[in-house]
Amino acid sequence: MAITPLPTALVIGASFAYLSALFAVAAWGDRRAAQGRSVIGNAWVYTLSMGVYCTAWTYFGSVGRAAATGLWFLPIYLGPTLAMVMAWVVLRKMIRIARRWRITSIADLISSRYGKSPVLAGLVTLIALIGVVPYVALQLKAVASGYLLMTGGASGAGAARPWWSDTTLYIALALAGFIIAFGTRHHDTTERHEGMVAAIAVESVVKLVAFIAVGVFVVWDLFDGPAAMLQRVQAAPELAHVLQGGGRPFAYDQWFALMLLAMLSVILLPRQFQVMVVENVDEHHLRRAAWAFPAYLLAINIFVLPIALGGLLYFGPQGQANAETFVLSLPLSTGAGAVALVAFIGGLSAATGMVIVEAIAVSTMVCNDLVLPLLLRSRWAGRLRGPGPRDLTGLLLGIRRTVIVALLLLGYVYFRLAGEAYALVSIGLISFAAVAQFAPALLGGLFWKGGTRNGALAGLSAGALLWAYTLMLPSIARSGWLPEGFLQQGLFGIAALRPESLFGLSGMDNLTHALFWSLLGNAGLYVVVSLWRPPTARETSQALLFVDVFERDGSPEAFWRGRAEVADLLALAGRFLGSEHANTLFSDYAHRQGVADIGSLKADAQMVQWVETQLAGAIGSASAHVMVASVVEEEVLDLDDVQRIVEEASQLRHVNEQLKSLDRMKDDFMSSVTHELRTPLTSIRALTELMQDDPEMEGAQRQQFLGIVVGETERLSRLVNQVLDMAKIESGQGQWHNADVDLRQLLTQAVQTTAELFRERGASVELLMPEQMALLRADPDRLLQVVLNLLTNAAKFVPDPGGRVQVRLSAYAQGVRVEVQDNGPGVPRDQQKMVFEKFRQGEDSVSRPHRAGGTGLGLPISRQIIEHFGGRLWLRSEPGHGACFGFDLPWRYDDSKESPP
Amino acid sequence: MKRSPVAQRLLAIFVAGWLLFDHPLLQLWLASPWLLFLVWGGLIALVAWMMETGPARERSAASRSADLPGDPD
Numbered sequence: 001m002a003i004t005p006l007p008t009a010l011v012i013g014a015s016f017a018y019l020s021a022l023f024a025v026a027a028w029g030d031r032r033a034a035q036g037r038s039v040i041g042n043a044w045v046y047t048l049s050m051g052v053y054c055t056a057w058t059y060f061g062s063v064g065r066a067a068a069t070g071l072w073f074l075p076i077y078l079g080p081t082l083a084m085v086m087a088w089v090v091l092r093k094m095i096r097i098a099r100r101w102r103i104t105s106i107a108d109l110i111s112s113r114y115g116k117s118p119v120l121a122g123l124v125t126l127i128a129l130i131g132v133v134p135y136v137a138l139q140l141k142a143v144a145s146g147y148l149l150m151t152g153g154a155s156g157a158g159a160a161r162p163w164w165s166d167t168t169l170y171i172a173l174a175l176a177g178f179i180i181a182f183g184t185r186h187h188d189t190t191e192r193h194e195g196m197v198a199a200i201a202v203e204s205v206v207k208l209v210a211f212i213a214v215g216v217f218v219v220w221d222l223f224d225g226p227a228a229m230l231q232r233v234q235a236a237p238e239l240a241h242v243l244q245g246g247g248r249p250f251a252y253d254q255w256f257a258l259m260l261l262a263m264l265s266v267i268l269l270p271r272q273f274q275v276m277v278v279e280n281v282d283e284h285h286l287r288r289a290a291w292a293f294p295a296y297l298l299a300i301n302i303f304v305l306p307i308a309l310g311g312l313l314y315f316g317p318q319g320q321a322n323a324e325t326f327v328l329s330l331p332l333s334t335g336a337g338a339v340a341l342v343a344f345i346g347g348l349s350a351a352t353g354m355v356i357v358e359a360i361a362v363s364t365m366v367c368n369d370l371v372l373p374l375l376l377r378s379r380w381a382g383r384l385r386g387p388g389p390r391d392l393t394g395l396l397l398g399i400r401r402t403v404i405v406a407l408l409l410l411g412y413v414y415f416r417l418a419g420e421a422y423a424l425v426s427i428g429l430i431s432f433a434a435v436a437q438f439a440p441a442l443l444g445g446l447f448w449k450g451g452t453r454n455g456a457l458a459g460l461s462a463g464a465l466l467w468a469y470t471l472m473l474p475s476i477a478r479s480g481w482l483p484e485g486f487l488q489q490g491l492f493g494i495a496a497l498r499p500e501s502l503f504g505l506s507g508m509d510n511l512t513h514a515l516f517w518s519l520l521g522n523a524g525l526y527v528v529v530s531l532w533r534p535p536t537a538r539e540t541s542q543a544l545l546f547v548d549v550f551e552r553d554g555s556p557e558a559f560w561r562g563r564a565e566v567a568d569l570l571a572l573a574g575r576f577l578g579s580e581h582a583n584t585l586f587s588d589y590a591h592r593q594g595v596a597d598i599g600s601l602k603a604d605a606q607m608v609q610w611v612e613t614q615l616a617g618a619i620g621s622a623s624a625h626v627m628v629a630s631v632v633e634e635e636v637l638d639l640d641d642v643q644r645i646v647e648e649a650s651q652l653r654h655v656n657e658q659l660k661s662l663d664r665m666k667d668d669f670m671s672s673v674t675h676e677l678r679t680p681l682t683s684i685r686a687l688t689e690l691m692q693d694d695p696e697m698e699g700a701q702r703q704q705f706l707g708i709v710v711g712e713t714e715r716l717s718r719l720v721n722q723v724l725d726m727a728k729i730e731s732g733q734g735q736w737h738n739a740d741v742d743l744r745q746l747l748t749q750a751v752q753t754t755a756e757l758f759r760e761r762g763a764s765v766e767l768l769m770p771e772q773m774a775l776l777r778a779d780p781d782r783l784l785q786v787v788l789n790l791l792t793n794a795a796k797f798v799p800d801p802g803g804r805v806q807v808r809l810s811a812y813a814q815g816v817r818v819e820v821q822d823n824g825p826g827v828p829r830d831q832q833k834m835v836f837e838k839f840r841q842g843e844d845s846v847s848r849p850h851r852a853g854g855t856g857l858g859l860p861i862s863r864q865i866i867e868h869f870g871g872r873l874w875l876r877s878e879p880g881h882g883a884c885f886g887f888d889l890p891w892r893y894d895d896s897k898e899s900p901p
Numbered sequence: 902m903k904r905s906p907v908a909q910r911l912l913a914i915f916v917a918g919w920l921l922f923d924h925p926l927l928q929l930w931l932a933s934p935w936l937l938f939l940v941w942g943g944l945i946a947l948v949a950w951m952m953e954t955g956p957a958r959e960r961s962a963a964s965r966s967a968d969l970p971g972d973p974d
Contacts, residue, residue, distance in 0.1 A: 071934055075922075081941065082918045085948055089908050250931070252924035259922060291949035298941055305934055 003332045005152025006341065018206075018345050019178060019352065022199045026182055029198030040197045041281050043288035049197045049275045050293045051204030053080060053266055054300055055135075055354035056142030057428040059207060059347045062301065064324030066308035075255055077301055079262025081294035087286050091267065091276060093446055095283045096549050102617035105365040106273045106438060111622045113445040113546050114453035115538035118622040121369035123457065124438065127464050128270050128365060129407075130472075131434025132358055136411030137418075138427040139351040142324075144168040144415075146347050149328050150340065169412055175355050176408040180401050183360035193360065197279045203353040208300050210346025214327050215303025217339045218310040222330065226306070233309050257512040258429075264439045265432040270361035271354060278361075355408070363403040368620030371399050376626055392575045396618065418479040426475070429511055433471055436515065437463035440523040444530075449543040455530030463522030470499045471514035537637045544646060564603035564632035569611045572631050576618045585614060608632060669838055676719055676856065680712035722857040726838070729864045736868070740775035741783060743816060747809055750787040757795045763803025765791075773811055777892050782865045786873075789858040790820040790885045797824030797883065815871070819886035826877040835875065836863050862887075869893050910951060918944055 032039050039045065062073040083090075094109065103109045107128065111121030144167060183196055223229035233239050266272055280286075311326035314333075322329075327347065331339035418427075440463075441456040477484045486499070500510045502517050535543060566586075573582035586598045589610060595601060608628060615624035637645075687705045691697060697705075728734045751767050758765050794805045806821045827835060838860045859873075866873040870893035877883040920926060921940055930937035 071931065071937065074937065078918075078922045078941065081944065082915055082922070085911055085915045085918060085944075088911055088952070250928075252927070255927065256923055259919075287952040290952050291945050294941075294945045294948070298938065298945065302938065 003149070003152070003329055004335055004337070005332070006150050006337050008151045011147065011150045011341070011344065014341055014345060015348055018348065022202065022352075023178070023182065025202050026195035026199040028195070030195035033192075033194035038194060038281065040194050040201075040279070043282075043285040044292070045198065045201045046275075046280060046285040047289040047292040047296065048201035048204040049279065050272070050289060051208070051296050051300075052200050052271055052275055052353045052357050053269075053293075054204070054207065054297070054350060055428075056139050056347055056351040058300060059211060059350040060142050060146070060324045060327060061138075061428065062304045063308045063311070063326045064322070066304050067312055067323035067326065071305075072255075072258075073304055074301065075258035076262045077294075077297040079259040079264075080266035080297060082259070083263040083266045084290045084294050087290045090443070090446065092283050092286055093549060094267075094277050095280050095286070097446075097546055098277050099280075099283075100549065100613075101545075101621060102613050103621065104278055104617060105361060105368070105620070106268060106270060106442070107365045107369045108616070108620045108622070109273075109277075110438065110441050110445065110456065111369070111620075112616075113542055114441075114451070114456050115536065115542050116622045116625040117453045117457075118369070118373045118626065120441075120453060120456055120460075121620060121622040122373060123460055123464075124441075125362075125365040125369040127434055127437060127460065129362060129370075130464075130468075131431050132270060132362055133407070133410045133414050134418075134427045135431035136355055136358065136407060137414035138431075139355050140168050140172055140408075140411055140415050141427075143171055143348060143351045145322075145325060146328055146344055147171070149325050149332065150344050166416075168415060172408040172412040173405075175352060176359075176405045178352070179356050179359045179404050179408075182356055183363075183404075192279060192281075194279075196356065196360065197275065200275065200353050200357060203349045204296070206349040207346045207353070208296065210342050210349070211300055211327070212303060214331065214339060214343045214346075215307055217336060218330055219303070219306050221336070222310055222314065222334060229306065229310070229313075232313055236313065239309060239312055251509065251512075254509050254512050257515050261429070261432045261436055261511075261515060264436040268435045268438045268442065269358075269431075270365065270435070271357035274357050274361040355411075359404045359407050362407055363400040365620075366403045367396060367399040368623055371403070372619055372623045373626070376623065391578060393578050393618075396576070418476060430471055430475060433467055433511065433515055433518065434464070437467060437518060437522055439519070440526045444523075444526060445543075445546060447547060449540070449547050450530055450535065451526065451543070452530045452533065452535045452539050454533070455526045455528075458529040459522040459524075459526030462525045463518045466502075466518035466521050467514060470502055470517055471510065474499050474510065534639075537639045537642045540639060541637070541642045541645075544642075562605075562608075562632055562634035564608050566598065566601045566603045566607070568631040569603060569608070569628075570598065572627060573611055573614060576615055576627070603632075672838065672856065673719075673723060677716065680716045680719075684709050684712050684716075719857070722861060726857055726861055726864070729861065729868065734868070736779045737781065738777060738779050741778050741780045742773070743776055743783075743809055743818070744769050744773050746780060746784055747787060747807055747818070750784055750791060751807060753788060754791045754795065757792065758803070758805065761795055761798060761803055762801030763795065763798045763805060766804070766806045768806065769809040770811060773809070773816070774891065776816060776889060778869050778889065782868075786862040786865050786887065787818065787820075789862050793858065793885065794820050794822040794824070794883075798822050799824065815888055815890040817886060817888050819884055821882060821884040823882040826879045826881055826883050827875060828879055832875050832877060835859055836873070907951075911948075914944070914947060914951070 029039050040049075058076075062076075065073040097103065098109065101112060103112055105125075107121045107124035110124050111117050114120055147167060182199070183193055219226055219229055223232065267276070276289075307326055307330065308323065311323055311330055314330060315326075327343050328340055331337070331343060437460060440459050441451070444451045445456070473482065473486075476482050477486070488498070500513060502513070505513065505517075508516065570582060570586055573585065577585065583598070586601070589607070590596070590598050590601050593601065601607065612621070612624050612628045615627060618624075619627070687709055691702060691705055725734075747767060747769065751765055755765070791805070791807070795803075798805060802823075804823045806819075808817075808819045808821070810817050836859050838857060863873040866887045866889065869889055871887050871889035873885070873887045875883060875885050921930075921944065927937075930940055
């Protein structure tokens with residue numbers, strides 16, 4: 001069972017070859033992006049890039065955990081599965097906000113939400129930085145111990161050697177160089193790294209394939225298939241605990257805590273935020289990722305248990321080999337050097353992927369939210385803010401590169417100090433618990449408008465302090481760098497302050513305990529302090545923009561007031577974005593605003609906000625706000641101003657919608673008119689052409705055709721007259737000849753006029769009127785037009801034969817009512833409103849057997865006329881019981897507004 | 902708060918997921934590790950079916966109406 005090491009040159013050579021290939025992929029991705037043929041505009045690539053969640057911890061640590069406790073590696077992957085179920089709701093919102101406001105990190109998102117607070121951004125960055133250092137250490141530890149195992153070095157030798165001969169240090173430095181070349185090559189400081197995403201997607205494939213290859217090797221090559229393997233496991237009673245959840249009473253609270261922790265971390269870890277939110281190019285990719293990423297997690301976990309069991313069987317339960325390196329030691333000790341090399345490359349892939357993205361994400365945060373704000377306050381500030389076209393993009397890149405090297409070195413220091421004392425899994429969980437502290441401020445801020453900056457600050461500080469006290473300090477103490485006494489006796493000997501059973505709360509493992517107290521303190525203070533005082537104007541405006549991002553997308557409000565000069569803004573943008581890039585951006589903006597060049601731009605609130613957003617992409621929204629504020633004269637808004645801006649914007653939106661709808665109605669009207677004109681014209685043309693081509697046509701036939709032509713021409717002129725009529729009434733230019741009208745006489749005349757029409761259809765008309773009736777002030781011709789329209793409509797709908805129409809007139813104190821009731825099919829409820837719209841005759845062919853003849857303008861015109869006299873035209877209809885059209889008119893109406901004839 | 906039917910369905914799956922993967926139902930799957938993987942795969946398949954079919958129709962409908970504002974044809 002001795003391990004056969006591989007030649008050092010082979011391992012190093014293969015590693016460098018792999019990293020070079022990765023670099024080539026990144027360079028190719030960047031080149032394609034520059035040509036406008038993005039390789040990451042694909043849901044699968046997006047999904048695979050999320051696989052950066054699976055680090056060396058997954059690759060090596062899961063097997064170690066499975067060997068010790070069975071299924072306990074799984075909550076770390078079940079949590080993200082559940083998080084991704086809600087991705088469409090939560091992540092999509094984050095993506096939309098980040099895109100809209102060019103947000104580049106989680107610190108930026110949180111600070112931006114609470115009024116672009118630099119203090120909050122700094123605090124979040126600090127927590128993230130402290131939180132990810134152990135995680136980076138974990139990757140170094142995994143690669144270093146893997147390398148030692150592969151090349152036959154003594155295990156644990158890393159920390160025992162002096163630092164200058166420690167391979168881990170050189171691995172860290174090599175990685176730093178690689179990341180600098182990878183992520184900060186460009187002199188442009190935009191937020192996206194297309195090449196990096198492409199490389200990470202490739203890495204996800206490599207580690208998955210490598211891990212599955214090892215699994216297949218163990219199960220089929222080493223143990224002759226799953227059935228044979230299971231038999232051997234069942235024959236070994238000492239392995240029963242692996243299959244039954246660790247053997248102890250099952251700690252459900254810990255299982256819950258781990259799932260919750262993983263669920264939050266998959267969104268809140270800086271590298272996850274980077275690939276899921278910042279690097280996302282299309283939010284619809286989330287649809288694929290919502291299930292495909294969990295499927296990836298499932299796939300990479302299928303062989304964890306078999307490899308762990310295989311290792312335990314092969315090396316024996318108390319075997320010499322560390323279970324965390326079974327992935328390498330199993331193939332190595334069975335002489336399968338090629339499999340071991342593939343496995344090592346897979347592990348290297350998992351570790352480097354994580355370190356690359358984490359370092360890029362953290363370097364952006366540290367640069368924008370820690371270093372820049374400090375620089376802006378220092379004596380350098382004058383040079384940064386001062387006039388003159390100084391280009392600071394080089395400075396930004398320099399800061400980021402330095403931060404990357406510093407992060408890797410910090411990781412190395414942590415590895416030297418504490419790494420040897422802890423298993424990979426415990427180190428990873430410390431990091432998870434740190435970033436979980438962002439959850440209340442971030443998730444609360446996305447869905448609750450009441451959260452304030454002070455609430456977020458209080459919650460985050462409390463959570464971070466409790467995390468450090470109950471989880472971080474004990475881990476350092478266990479490594480021997482702090483006296484362990486305070487763990488047992490509590491701080492200052494006070495038992496209630498024992499870090500791992502704070503206030504006497506015991507019975508939980510230390511992670512669950514720490515998570516409980518830190519999230520309780522965090523969320524509690526966030527809510528209580530937020531509710532303590534109402535949010536300020538700036539907090540309110542940001543809350544509105546964030547929480548309602550889907551409703552407000554494309555809305556015009558700009559929460560800013562003051563005075564600014566375009567030249568100042570351009571110079572400022574040039575300093576941080578590069579002057580050439582800034583000029584292009586401003587020209588594009590000018591073009592979009594419909595002005596000729598940058599000189600004609602007006603520095604209004606919208607433009608100031610736009611410049612700030614552009615800068616935010618390069619230096620973070622908090623710093624961008626400070627920088628913009630330094631070149632403009634800003635007036636402080638109060639809550640009423642914010643309220644007013646929101647109202648104005650919503651009015652503007654409303655007016656815009658109305659205009660759009662009017663425009664649409666006009667188009668509809670035009671197309672309907674054209675359609676109605678074309679139909680009679682077509683038949684007139686066809687018939688006249690027939691007569692022209694056939695001079696010998698019989699007289700009777702010719703007469704018939706001419707009759708149709710005359711009828712159609714009449715219909716055409718009726719239509720044109722009605723359209724003109726309608727237009728006149730609508731524009732208030734209608735001619736009204738008012739007189740005292742006797743409605744009894746008018747209705748009688750109308751019924752007589754239409755009598756022939758009803759007789760043809762075999763229908764009867766009944767007229768019910770009071771004996772006496774006072775006179776009404778109105779235009780008699782117009783009223784007759786309305787009544788005739790109602791009657792001809794009724795004639796079209798009554799059954800043939802057996803139609804019955806009743807015309808009723810009744811008088812009231814305020815006015816009169818005229819009703820025309822038929823016994824036709826009635827008007828379906830959903831069409832009752834529509835019949836009063838222009839050209840919208842009832843669409844249902846069953847209810848409208850005799851459509852021909854109508855112009856679709858009769859009822860709309862009638863309604864206009866009745867409304868002109870201060871009355872109301874209405875329809876009452878139960879399907880199957882006929883329709884009753886009617887109108888109410890007041891005795892007198894105010895005719896003073898009418899234009900004189 | 903306005904919530905689309907998709908969001909409500911996802912929320913339901915989310916709650917179901919917590920119930921399936923935690924005490925006491927977890928006991929049932931822990932009896933055999935493969936059962937837990939099976940339940941996990943089932944949940945993923947459900948989300949896949951929801952995200953790739955149901956909402957896809959909504960999306961295409963939404964983009965159609967966005968392309969042709971107000972035109973029902």
